[in-house]
Amino acid sequence: MDCTELVEHSGYVARSIVRHKDSAPQQATDNVAEExxxxxxxxxxxxxxxxxxxxxxxxxxxxxxxxxxxxxxxxxxxxxxxxxxxxxxxxxxxxxxxxxxxxxxxxxxxxxxxxxxxxxxxxxxxxDLQPARMPAPAKRLVPSREVIERAVAALPSHQRLMRATGGVHAAAWCDAHGEILHVFEDVGRHNGLDKLIGHLAMQRVAMDDGFVLLSSRASYELVRKAARMNIQLLATISAPTSLAIRIAEQAGLHLLSFCRKDGYVDYTGAAPDAGGAAC
CATH class of the missing domain: 3.10.20.10 (Ubiquitin-like (UB roll))
Incomplete structure (x- = not known):
């Protein structure tokens, strides 16, 4: 180890910088995400x-x-x-x-x-690109624009490190009504999801009774991690990859991307069950 002393970290560090914008260069301080x-x-x-x-x-x-x-x-x-x-x-x-x-x-x-x-x-x-299909949940979540838009609109207020640095991803756990209950941030999008899943596991939260909202794109490893935990709905702010879509379809995971305050794109096309519970 580089240091035997145990220390606490805030998640970001202050750095002296020179900002070049519009007028003459200016000395300033910038918060940078820790990695x-x-x-x-x-x-x-x-x-x-x-x-x-x-x-x-x-x-x-x-x-x-x-x-x-x-x-x-x-x-x-x-x-x-x-x-x-x-x-x-x-x-x-x-x-x-x-x-x-x-x-x-x-x-x-x-x-x-x-x-x-x-x-x-x-x-x-x-x-491990051939996931087993997730077991059918006791109560299926069917997405609605209102629910997704509510979660997307609320996410920035939970992103402490993002506000400080502008350089981290967030993984949020949302209930069936789109209320954000837990948020974890990290420089790595998959790390943020692992932190969220670890917290849910330690708190014994049923992971088939809500959905995950990610501030990132939907890449294969994020979908694979969610499928392993039987998370039935994954929503992302940015685009999916083709492999992410394929893994989601194989696992039976509902994948929504380009989630914004005015809608989203459904990439798996899962049809709601008749009489299914609205997400």
Whole structure:
């Protein structure tokens, strides 16, 4: 480690800058989002190093463990210890013997970078592009413009780091009426989703009883993570990729993108059930 001292981080740092705009250059201070290497260590073995914002790292580690299939349930995580240093962080997890043995069998080198969730994967087979179809939820969420527009309009007020830096993504958990209940931010869009999922798992929130709103585009790994957790509806502010759409269709996940205050685009075309509950 670069420093033995444990420190607290705010999620951004102040930097002296020179702003060039309109008139003469001006000295100023700018807030910049923090990005640190975070090592995820399972039963003493370092399994992954992800670049992330050093906040909510326990939730991040739990969410990553679930969405990457390292554990199948939160109960398989027995202990989590977060160690945050000045320029790096470690999260030590103690997982069940069964989950640890399975992890060692398929262990691969992961070197996550901002905006990339599969860096370091050694072969195409490890990408897991054939998701099983999610079980039918007890109560289906059928999207409506009013619900999506309500969530989209409310999201900026929950984005503390975005207001400070202009450089992070947000992952929000919304109820069936579009009310935002939880929001997590990170320089990596997939990290933000992992933090949100980890928090929901630790709070034992039923993940088939609401939907996720992301401030980013819909890439394949975000859809795959959501499908693993049986999240039935994923809404994103920006565009989807073709693979994200295909994964969503295979898993039975409803994917909405280009979500704005005046509408959205439905990319999976899931038809509402007769008499289904409105989202």
């Amino acid at each position: 640190l290497p975070v090592a995820l260590v399972y039963n003493g073995i370092s399994h992954a190093v992800m670049m992330a914002t050093p906040l909510d790292l326990e939730a991040f580690a739990v969410g990553f463990s679930l969405t990457e299939g390292i554990v199948t349930h939160n109960a398989q995580i027995h202990d989590v210890e977060v160690r945050v240093h000045r320029h790096s962080a470690e999260v030590h997890l103690r997982i069940s013997a069964h989950a640890f043995a399975a992890m060692k069998e398929r262990r691969r080198a992961l070197a996550g970078r901002t905006g990339c969730g599969v860096c370091g994967i050694e072969s195409l087979e490890l990408l």
